[in-house]
Amino acid sequence: MQLSRRGFDVAAGVVLLLLGAFVWREGAAIPPSFLDTAFGTGYLVMLAGGALSVLACFLILEAVRGGRTAGQLTFDARLARPALTASILALFVLNLTFGLVPFYPSAAAMIFAIALGLGERAPRAVAIAAAAALAATAAAWVVFTQVFVVLIG
Amino acid sequence: MTLIPTKTRRAMIRAILAAPLGLAALTGPALAQAYPEEPIRLVVPHGAGGGTDVFSRLIAAPTAETLGASIAVVNVTGGGTAIGAQEVARSDPDGYTLLSTHVALLTSSAMGANQMGPDSLTPIAQLASETQVIAVRADSPMASAGDFFDAVADDSRPKLGISAGAGNHFAFLQMLMNVPDYDVNFVPVGGGGPSMTALLGGNIDVGTFTVSEVLDQVAAGEVRAVTVFAAERDPALPDVATATEAGFPIEIGLDYVWYAPKDTPTDRIATLADALETTMADETIRTTLTERAILPNFLRGDALEATLAERWETIQSVAASIR
Amino acid sequence: MIGELAASFATMLAPYPFALIVLGTVLGIVAGAIPGLNGGMLIALSLPLTFGWNPLDAIALLVGMYVGSISGGLISASLLNIPGSPSNLMTTLDAMPMARRGEAARALQLGIIASFFGGVVSWMALVLLAPPLVAFALTFGPHEYFAIIFSALVLISSLSEGSMTRGLIAAMLGVLVALPGLDPVTAQPRLTFGFDRMLGGFDLLAVLIGVFAVSQLLADAAPGAKAEVIRLQSSRLVLSLGAVTRHWVNLIRSALIGTWVGILPGVGGSIGSILAYGAAKTLSKTPERYGTGCEEGVIASETANNATVGGAIIPMVTMGIPGSIIDVFLIAALTINNIRVGPLLLQDNPEIVYGFMSTLLVANVVMLIVMLVSLRGLARLMTVPKTYLIPIILLFCVIGAYAGNNRVFDVWVMFAFGLFGILFRVMRLPIGPFVIALVLTPLAEFNLRAALISADGSWLSFLQRPVSAVFVVIAGLLFVMPLVLPWVRRHSNRSAVE
The missing domain is CATH 3.40.190.10 (Periplasmic binding protein-like II)
Incomplete structure (x- = not known):
């Protein structure tokens, strides 16, 4: 799939413009506090939101006018692996959140899955991936739970 | 983690590397009593190294020994103690997740940051005051x-x-x-x-x-x-007059209290309070604390509930006065 | 004093304390290098172990950890594009491009030597000038802090390469990410959208691990992406003396900036390195090279962040005021052994003060040797193929993001900002202004508002206090200079031709 850079910039500008406006609104909704006798709680929020909106307008203008920045953004099969990696990572964090599988076994599974997803799938590669997953998880377990007493999962 | 008595120096180096391992070894299945049989997570909603953190760690070590289960001190900061306190309030009321804090629980609740409020927790014991x-x-x-x-x-x-x-x-x-x-x-x-x-x-x-x-x-x-701001002069500052002496009868203290989630079984609360009472009766601990100008001030049960309710009332009225 | 210092060196160089310094430094380097672990955590966890120790032994271990941890971050910054801690932020911006050009060993060596130099300069400040420096630092209030941070922001504003609009958008997004949580002045929730977990805001380290490490690792997962494996060539493991000495101005300036920032309570190594980097860039003849893998950037950042260590110890030993978060742990370690760290420390426990001085220098020397020697080992570690390296580092990122505050929420923050980082790349938004705004916003905001409150809302008060006035004027000049300089140069060139 191909996307024009210019179109993409305009779309991004619109999103940022809306985000800025939304942040402005959130800032304006914060009630004043007697504790701040000078600057006020919501001002910085409004300032950041407002500035973002203004800058987003500039971005849109640049994209519409600027011929040189035009080009193509390509989305193709090469994105499959980063997407797969991100999905496996998300599954791993989901499991951490709900505590279904204990953390360290799930960590080994995550490493194994990503290593397989990125590498070859010959028997030898699978064996290496499994070994790497176990070794790395064991190392992480020692460093974090035994030396640094991080209770996770 | 346990206090390390004066061992040989070499043993101490070994201790650095092995102490956490020892801690893991402690956590095997207990034989005699039903509670506690797992390590207890003590959430400190204040930064590591600060006064409350150091106090909690000082108390946790001997208390763990009395209980026969390790206590892992975990700093969960943010939101003016609201995040750590709410995490404890939301965890299972099984006595394995506790909170160690002070008046900050009440003030962050009164300010609206901790929307679950102090009623989401059951006090175990008050240990000491400053x-x-x-x-x-x-x-x-x-x-x-x-x-x-x-x-x-x-x-x-x-x-x-x-x-x-x-x-x-x-x-x-x-x-x-x-x-x-x-x-x-x-x-x-x-x-x-x-x-x-x-x-x-x-x-x-x-x-x-x-x-x-x-x-x-x-x-x-x-x-x-x-x-x-105390009823009597502080032993560490004997020359400083109390406000009461000057005709302003105001008492303000910082009281360290341990909490468990609401609905934790009363026998578990009692087990914990017993262990803490033992710790606070220990002469070494009392000396260590008084040297830091922390005054042992143990309270549990109904007396504690009443004191905390009164404090909560005061804090709420203060909060109301500033709105 | 010289006699006492010499005696203290003799004490700390005895086999047992020295072994503790080495152990502490090595553990510190490891913790600093592992994303998500940092010196503060390491020291907090070691604290209970030091109960009942001879206080000098505790100092040996903990100061070693402090020095090691702030230096170790350099390794992950140059080899993995992960700032080991926020104070290695600026290092990452230049060390990583150097590494991608095949100059990883050079970046590391320059960084190590710069770290050592910064450590030594701040040590000299500690030994020679501690009392007057602290007296001056204490007069700094919110006005001065804001003025300094403001000038840092101006220094950095020219950081973004390419489109000015995109640089400013990135910076504004950084400001936005810094805002959610409890308002630092009024404790009101803001931009939390009603979620309790947002009360703590976005954890800085979780965001940094996300935008730097996770997004980089995900991008590297694509087939044909530049190999993540960075080879350190053994043949290049020796650096000539000239390669270092020609940076002497930068080294000294950055060390002084770092030391001073270290002395200021409540301002950390990250600000020291941002300021030194900004100063180096502004005074450079080729500022456009910064951020593209330039040696000066690595040197400025690493010199300054290590110099903050010695700087931060200065107010602690003279006034009992922690100069950094790690100082809080050091004070805790001493009070637990019944040593009161306060203005009477030098009078009551001079051996402790001299112990800090001698340990700091010894730890810096140990750090230098350990880091240089371990380069070869690191070289081997880096030959792990990316297929395995990516998931393994991801695991460390997850645990690291979690470990700071023990919150799973922070892991999601890291993940989300990993995707956000990719979006940044696609939109061609520069990462530098984003992270700098993220780091500086909380400090700038808090001090601005505190200053205005204490001056009853008077903006003029910034010009009425001498130090803040000087910095505001400097910031003004810095702002105008880039606009005026080209004109001046053109003008002088023309007159030269005539």
């Missing part, structure tokens, strides 16, 4: 509680250092509740440490601290403790 004092630079003319209350009532508009919504803020507000028309400038500087820096540098005029936070600066003659 006395609140106000202090000024040594060259300040303010010398007594009377001077302080004069200064906040006249038009000098003194700068008071606070961390908004935190214990030191409420302490000042409690003092000022009795002054009908006070005029002060609350400067946000932070907790005890930053307040001291700001006081020494002349960026605030008055700071409020626990006794342990001012002791050294007072001894060095950099800072003067104006008055202590």
Whole structure:
């Protein structure tokens, strides 16, 4: 799939413009506090939101006018692996959140899955991936739970 | 983690590497009693290395020994203790997740940051208290509680250092509740440490601290403790008059309390309170604490509930007064 | 004093304390290098172990950890594009491009030597000038802090390469990410959208691990992406003396900036390195090279962040005021052994003060040797193929993001900002202004508002206090200079031709 850079910039500008406006609104909704006798709680929020909106307008203008920045953004099969990696990572964090599988076994599974997803799938590669997953998880377990007493999962 | 007595030095080096391993070994299935049989997670909603953290760790070590289960101290900070306190309130009421904090639980609830409030937790025991004092630079003319209350009532508009919504803020507000028309400038500087820096540098005029936070600066003659807000003079600052003596009967303290989630079985609460009572009765612990100007002040059961309810009422009325 | 210092060196160089310094430094380097672990955590965890120790032994271990941890971050910054801690932020911006050009060993060596130099300069400040420096630092209030941070922001504003609009958008997004949580002045929730977990805001380290490490690792997962494996060539493991000495101005300037920032309580190594980097860039003849893998950037950042260590110890030993978060742990370690760290420390326990001085220098020397020697080992570690390296580092990122505050929420923050980082790349938004705004916003905001409150709302007060006035004027000049300089140069060139 191909996307024009210019179109993409305009779309991004619109999103940022809306985000800025939304942040402005959130800032304006914060009630004043007697504790701040000078600057006020919501001002910085409004300032950041407002500035973002203004800058987003500039971005849109640049994209519409600027011929040189035009080009193509390509989305193709090469994105499959980063997407797969991100999905496996998300599954791993989901499991951490709900505590279904204990953390360290799930960590080994995550490493194994990503290593397989990125590498070859010959028997030898699978064996290496499994070994790497176990070794790395064991190392992480020692460093974090035994030396640094991080209770996770 | 356990206290390391005077071992040989070589053993200590080994201890650095092996102590956490030992901690893991402790956590095997217990034989005799049903509770506790797993490690207990003690959430400290304050930063590691600060006063509350160090206090919690000091108490956790001997208490774990009494209980026969390890206690892992975990700092969960953020939201003026709201995040850590709410995490404990939401965890299973099985006695394996506890909270160690102080008045910050009440103030963050009264300020609305902790929306679950103190009722989401069951107090186990109050362990110790620190006395609140106000202090000024040594060259300040303010010398007594009377001077302080004069200064906040006249038009000098003194700068008071606070961390908004935190214990030191409420302490000042409690003092000022009795002054009908006070005029002060609350400067946000932070907790005890930053307040001291700001006081020494002349960026605030008055700071409020626990006794342990001012002791050294007072001894060095950099800072003067104006008055202590307790029924009696503090043993660490015997020359400093109480506010009561000056005719302002106000008592403000920082009381360390351990909590469990609401609905934790009463027998487990009792087991924990027993263990904490043993710890607090220990002479070594008492000496260690009093050397730090922390006064052992153990309370449990109905007496504790009543005290906390009264404190919660005070804090709420203070919070209402500033809205 | 010289006699006492010499005696203290003799004490700390005895086999047992020295072994503790080495152990502490090595553990510190490891913790600093592992994303998500940092010196503060390491020291907090070691604290209970030091109960009942001879206080000098505790100092040996903990100061070693402090020095090691702030230096170790350099390794992950140059080899993995992960700032080991926020104070290695600026290092990452230049060390990583250097590494991608095949100059990883050079970046590491320069960084190590710069770290050592910064450590030594701040040590000299500690030994020679501690009392007057602290007296001056204490007069700094919110006005001065804001003025300094403001000038840092101006220094950095020219950081973004390419489109000015995109640079400013990135910076504004950084400001936005810094805002959620409890308002630092009024404790009101803001931009939390009603979620309790947002009360703590976005954890800085979780965001940094996300935008730097996770997004980089995900991008590297694509087939044909530049190999993540960075080879350190053994043949290049020796650096000539000239390669270092020609940076002497930068080294000294950055060390002084770092030391001073270290002395200021409540301002950390990250600000020191941002300021030194900004100063180096502004004074450079080729500022456009910064951020593209330039040696000066690595040197400025690493010199300054190590110099903050010695700087931060200065107010602690003279006034009992922690100069950094790690100082809080050091004070805790001493109070637990019944040593009161306060203005009377030098009078009551001079051996402790001299112990800090001697340990700091010894730890810096140990750090230098350990880091240089371990380069070879690191070289081997880096030959792990990316297929395995990516998931393994991801695991460390997850645990690291969690470990700071023990919150799973922070892991999601890291993940989300990993995707956000990719979006940044696609939109061609520069990462530098984003992270700098993220780091500086909380400090700038808090001090601005505190200053205005204490001055009853008077903006003029920034010009009425001498130090803040000087910095505001400097910031003004810095702002105008890039606009005026080209004109001046053109003008002088023309007159030269005539």
